Amino acid sequence: MRTLKVDLGDRSYPIHIGPGLLPEVGRLCREAGFPLQSPLLIVTDSEVGPLYLDRVASSLADEGFRTVVHTIPSGEASKSLENFEAIMTTAITGGLDRSSAVLALGGGVVGDLAGFVAASYMRGIAFVQLPTTVLAHDSSVGGKVAINHPLAKNMIGAFHQPKMVVYDLDALKTLPKRQILSGLAEVVKQGLMIDPEFVTWLEEHAEGLVALRPDLIGEALEHSCAIKVGVVTQDEREFGIRAILNLGHTLGHAIEAVGGYGTFLHGEAISIGMAGSALLAVKLGRDRAIYTDTIRVLKAFGLPTVLPDRYSEDELIEAMMHDKKFKQGKVTFILPESIGSVSIVEGIEESAVREVIGQLKKGDSPW
Amino acid sequence: MRTLKVDLGDRSYPIHIGPGLLPEVGRLCREAGFPLQSPLLIVTDSEVGPLYLDRVASSLADEGFRTVVHTIPSGEASKSLENFEAIMTTAITGGLDRSSAVLALGGGVVGDLAGFVAASYMRGIAFVQLPTTVLAHDSSVGGKVAINHPLAKNMIGAFHQPKMVVYDLDALKTLPKRQILSGLAEVVKQGLMIDPEFVTWLEEHAEGLVALRPDLIGEALEHSCAIKVGVVTQDEREFGIRAILNLGHTLGHAIEAVGGYGTFLHGEAISIGMAGSALLAVKLGRDRAIYTDTIRVLKAFGLPTVLPDRYSEDELIEAMMHDKKFKQGKVTFILPESIGSVSIVEGIEESAVREVIGQLKKGDSPW
Structure with a gap:
């Protein structure tokens, strides 16, 4: 595992890159200081979820975290206000509080959408990017999160830096x-x-x-x-x-x-x-x-x-x-x-x- | 007119309080440095609009600003994702760009909703509060903006400080x-x-x-x-x-x-x-x-x-x-x-x- 540091003052965060990292997510979340009392929300999509959700969820459970999962259909069309609201509902009914975090497990669509949820839920909670595509190496760095308006892409969003990026290169192997x-x-x-x-x-x-x-x-x-x-x-x-x-x-x-x-x-x-x-x-x-x-x-x-x-x-x-x-x-x-x-x-x-x-x-x- | 200064580093802003200020909004926006080339969006509601919109819009037109207006039904129920999306549509079709500003003309509902639009449109543009109620003296100060989720109030929002608050005490006279x-x-x-x-x-x-x-x-x-x-x-x-x-x-x-x-x-x-x-x-x-x-x-x-x-x-x-x-x-x-x-x-x-x-x-x- 190699770690890049993104130096943004009190919004600084690490990017961990390497093979075999998804099973380490629980440990890394512990080390990042997330409290066990506050549930974590994993957002993933219909293609990535079946492949990697278990790996992440069990790694978090092993460390004692409670998790809530929301799965969206894969594809750019999912970066909609409808899905934004649906994930908010999951977050509220799942009991996420201000010390909770949103984990985006997937490509850029999942990251952008889950990131805007994290930016807006209770006016902003912690956010972790778990990119699973080559493309998401880009969107998971830099804090730009957004959803699409029917008239224009990425028109509704925020700057919301993640607390951590965990980039498991093994996940790329299943990409078309x-x-x-x-x-x-x-x-x-x-x-x-x-x-x-x-x-x-x-x-x-x-x-x-x-x-x-x-x-x-x-x-x-x-x-x-x-x-x-x-x-x-x-x-x-x-x-x-x-x-x-x-x-x-x-x-x-x-x-x-x-x-x-x-x-x-x-x-x-x-x-x-x-x-x-x-x-x-x-x-x-x-x-x-x-x-x-x-x-x-x-x-x-x-x-x-x-x-x-x-x-x-x-x-x-x-x-x-x-x-x-x-x-x-x-x-x-x-x-x-x-x-x-x-x-x-x-x-x-x-x-x-x-x-x-x-x-x-x-x-x-x-x- | 008296002016309170909110001292928040590069997010500092003035609160102007006094009678007769709505007809001064155009001049104050000029002095605040908003560019004439970028349209301004005025968000107001069905009760406040008929009373004060002309005053604000003509004051802005006199200074050479182009304005787009979006009117929502008055009342807390308007702080919804539906209205949020509708205002975004008005902003996009009205040609708002990154140098544009959103002006909230009304009470706390208008301020909270328009403020979250300003916080999220193109990941954040300028925001001006024009409170017209006694209650809004509170919500217009401090940068908390939000909309309601059907399950909980103010659950979806941001911290987004206004560039300026213009509080015309004359507007209070028409309050029930x-x-x-x-x-x-x-x-x-x-x-x-x-x-x-x-x-x-x-x-x-x-x-x-x-x-x-x-x-x-x-x-x-x-x-x-x-x-x-x-x-x-x-x-x-x-x-x-x-x-x-x-x-x-x-x-x-x-x-x-x-x-x-x-x-x-x-x-x-x-x-x-x-x-x-x-x-x-x-x-x-x-x-x-x-x-x-x-x-x-x-x-x-x-x-x-x-x-x-x-x-x-x-x-x-x-x-x-x-x-x-x-x-x-x-x-x-x-x-x-x-x-x-x-x-x-x-x-x-x-x-x-x-x-x-x-x-x-x-x-x-x-x-």
């Missing part, structure tokens, strides 16, 4: 391949954003990473978490630099919203979004190699880089206008300056974005 | 008398909690306060706000001393939940709750004068001190178990030590609470 690739898209994003050497390393080891070779995937995820920790500790509430984490996300979120949550997985959507950001960068005069290099890396991981024809420009633009990065009538993009370096570009004209969307459907750059 | 009395219950509570001289002053001037004599009501509300500010700045997130603000609220919230939100107004419920706390204090061996003095002050304001027979002990106890002050199987009460002084008493046995509920229906203390 498409989920693994989607998760690796966020790993690639961390590299494209800030770390050119990491991008080179990732491209070289793409095959082994997709196959979840233990040495490689552990190193990639730890490094990816560390990159995110570095950004988040500089700017916890996204007043500035933290926005670079949204590379590929402005368009990616719009693709998810327009396609219907779940049509493209999150990582697939941001992969196309990163291709779009590279196109936009080139259109605005940056080096064409930015686009070709970005595409090459994404394709090494079997990730999509072309936008299907059926996505309407109007609908994508409309969805972007509802995005949190849309402000005072213009849209902000995170654009690559080179591989492993980005800048925040505000006030991009709608016409440029429309042109890039058109080009993204052809899968090539004329610029 | 029962609302005035309910609001004065929180003023009396601040005194009973921490300030014996203030209690004496309040009792002496009860008649003039109920009649809203401008000099008296202004002084009372400013002093009551100042007491609350003093407590909140010591303990923003209620890890300790802030809990004393809950004098009368453990039982009061249960009375509201069991009776159905709106049967008793909040101030009426906590008036009975304060009578109950005094009874419990006497039962636990404190001076009997605590009870008789408390009752005398509450009655001077025409506030209820007897619990109607129809309230079942079982239901009240059940509701208290869902209260945030119920922790690890026992209940915490704020109990008077004397008039103007309280202590936090944890671990009170259910049997003692049951006995007090029975006695509270008789309206007397045998102890």
